[in-house]
Amino acid sequence: MQKAIQSDVLVIGGGLAGIVTAIECLRAGKTVTLVDRDTPERLGGLALWAFGGMALVDTPVQRRMKIKDSAEIALRDWLRFGELAEDDVLPRQWASYYVEHSRVQVYDWLTESGLSFMPAVNWVERGMQGNGNTLPRYHVVWGTSQRLTRRMIELMRQADTGNRLTVLHDHEVTELESTNGVTVGANAINRATGQHVQMAAQTVVLAMGGINGSLEQTRANWIQGRPMPASMLNGAHPYANGKLHHLVAGLGAQITHAGEMWNYAAGVPHPKPHFEGHGLSIIPCKSALWLNHRGERIGPEPLVVGFDTHTLCQRVAAQEKPYVWHLLNWRIAIKELALSGAEHNQRIRDHQTLMFLKETLFGNHRLVKQMLCESRHFLVDDTLAGLAAKMNALAGTHDVRADVLQKTVDAFDANFALGDKLYNDEQIRRIEHARHWGPDKMRTCKPAPLQARGAGPFMAIQTQLITRKSLGGLQTDLQSRVLDAGGQAMEGLYCVGEAAGFGGGGACGKRSLEGTFLPGCILTARSAARSIVAGSGLSRA
Ligand SMILES: Cc1cc2nc3c(=O)[nH]c(=O)nc-3n(C[C@H](O)[C@H](O)[C@H](O)COP(=O)(O)OP(=O)(O)OC[C@H]3O[C@@H](n4cnc5c(N)ncnc54)[C@H](O)[C@@H]3O)c2cc1C
Known part of the structure; x- marks a missing residue:
């Protein structure tokens, strides 16, 4: 084994959530290692294949179409459609955070990053009894999510002034390193060469996607009492297989709402x-x-x-x-x-x-x-x-x-x-x-x-x-810190994107208003980066 790669932040998973985390950490002057299981041309994960529809609230596009949306209306729709329970405290917090911040943290941020949206908003997931989106709020990125992802990769490279970014492709993380309960790095295997690599970091961000890339996991987590077909297709990322979820759960993290899925x-x-x-x-x-x-x-x-x-x-x-x-x-x-x-x-x-x-x-x-x-x-x-x-x-x-x-x-x-x-x-x-x-x-x-x-x-x-998206995942707080069974943040450990159920371990509940996933990746990643930069995930200085 070679000498460990050292960085301030280790991001595991090069999908949209991982890349956005890397951008924000690099912009704040951190050194970052981004490790991804996939090949270089597939950097970007599912977002590279996605359509680019986004549920966004009270945007200029909606206003131009005379749609009067607000965080209050969107939250009511979200909680009702997703049937979030009263004791779904963290998912509810993330739902509120989403509807209040999607305009500034996602829409404005993306347009300032050189992306644009199509001029019409669509009205999806209206609900069988009008219990879904009360009004149209499904925005489409012009150029699809592929353009979004490529732009994000470009921005990540641009933010890397002074060689502070290391990107490892074809590397599968197989272990997390911890000392006295504090996460201090991870070990990976280079799938092309078989070589083992050690990565040490002050902060580790889990961005390995959902669970539904494995049909075995999909079936194992299927909610009892819901009909399950004898066969189904896989529309998720084949490496988003839940292995790291279980590994981290073994260290004390909580997987919640794993049976909730956004299949098609x-x-x-x-x-x-x-x-x-x-x-x-x-x-x-x-x-x-x-x-x-x-x-x-x-x-x-x-x-x-x-x-x-x-x-x-x-x-x-x-x-x-x-x-x-x-x-x-x-x-x-x-x-x-x-x-x-x-x-x-x-x-x-x-x-x-x-x-x-x-x-x-x-x-x-x-x-x-x-x-x-x-x-x-x-x-x-x-x-x-x-x-x-x-x-x-x-x-x-x-x-x-x-x-x-x-x-x-x-x-x-x-x-x-x-x-x-x-x-x-x-x-x-x-x-x-x-x-x-x-x-x-x-x-x-x-x-x-x-x-x-x-x-x-x-x-x-x-x-x-x-199968498509996992609505459940690792439980996190509003800073995207991974929580243990007692609700305490696990030192040095964050989780973003689909791996965190788009925030809180299941922000959408049973149903998404649709297009809440790409924005959920951006929101959770940016929250994590803010917290990391502020030093909130570490008690050691
Ligand atoms: C066809 C399609 C259309 C979609 N359309 C939309 C849409 O219009 N709107 C919307 O909101 N959402 C859409 N989605 C969903 C959205 O793309 C995903 O939810 C989102 O991109 C997930 O991003 P992520 O970064 O959390 O995870 P992923 O994109 O799954 O990335 C996870 C990354 O982690 C890596 N990884 C996994 N395990 C390891 C490991 N052990 N070691 C190292 N690396 C690892 C993987 O290689 C992968 O690159 C669509 C998805 C698909 C497939």
Whole structure:
């Protein structure tokens, strides 16, 4: 083993939370070692792949759209939607901190860092009974989260005046070093060479992401009584596997709310997987019908995206088979189909304004064709009977009877037989409601029969549950210090980002208002850095 690498601050994990912590510590004159398990081109963790949607409160973008948001409204929405319990003291503190500071600590900080937001805010997670976001507050970073991450990496390098930053790639931290209960460093193994490395620091910041990158951990932490599907895809970071959580718990830290997860209801296997079991999350079309394995519409309350992801996941997980079908037509697909992440949002990612507008206004034929070509889970046919045959071929069953599929579609289309004043279908009502908000109207079709002339061909997409974010994590205080069972800060030890459940070990409770994750990384990281610089994590000088 070589001589230990010495620094003031050791950051474990090079995702957004780790990088922001490093920036702020470097700017304050500290020496920093950032150690990451992944390869150099993947520095940035999940944020490199993320879409860049952010729940932000009372911003200039909202004001321009005449949305009157406030910390009070946002906190009410947050606590109600997340069902945070009265004794969730630290998560509640973080929720309050988030809504009060997202404007200055995230929006202003990012715009001052040279980033910008798209001019429209979206209205996501409205709640099944209006119990989610009362108003639109989902902002999208222009350039996606990939641009955000690259900019942060740039800023980290710029803040490194005088060679005060050491970045180790391909290094997995396997142990924490502590002396008399005080964390003093960590040991890592270089996965490329097998070499062991010691790192000593006054302060250690855990930024290793969540737990849901391991399906084993996801299943082990699944809350009893909630339906769990027989199979699911992995949409998280494969190295965010909970190992360090358990290691630190062995030293006295507290893992809380580990069973709370922000998974998604509609994943397909990634056509170009980065790792085994890698899934791609589809943002389902509001106008598509969600069908069970037999091709019957799931009900009695139909599934519709955009209102309550947590409930959607539970409904999908409760199905007899671990997959569902989305039934739609070409007209719906080109207007409504979207995929989560930077990878499939190239117009926003690469600042292609005109192409973005063209595809929004006239339909995104390109994306639909790409998915039909790349993913065998996307099926298309001119007739419902032909589609049923393809669905059965993909599933390897005879579950979908052509006459049942026809009956499902006829029953939905019958809503339109009496004219557009006499609909009586919950999905249509929700679509009409969604279309009242301009940005949603641009991306949601006017309700129409699936068999309308010229709307075809028909399409079916087979999807299953996909894991994403861990809502729980290591319990921290408002300075991001890791707490022990007695609620005392563990000396020299901090935790930020998803590893800390975005603050307090579970700031979102059971549900996120959506887009609270990237801002949660920034808020927890900046709090940690302020505390480190002020010396609040150390009793030794
Ligand atoms: C496709 C996609 C779309 C998303 N879209 C959005 C969005 O629009 N809005 C939003 O708010 N959120 C979104 N998210 C979620 C968001 O990206 C993550 O929650 C956030 O980036 C987590 O950042 P992090 O730094 O806490 O952890 P991570 O990004 O998971 O980083 C953890 C890092 O720690 C490293 N690591 C782990 N273990 C070790 C170890 N033992 N030793 C050394 N290094 C280790 C890993 O290599 C990794 O680089 C999305 C996620 C995905 C995948």
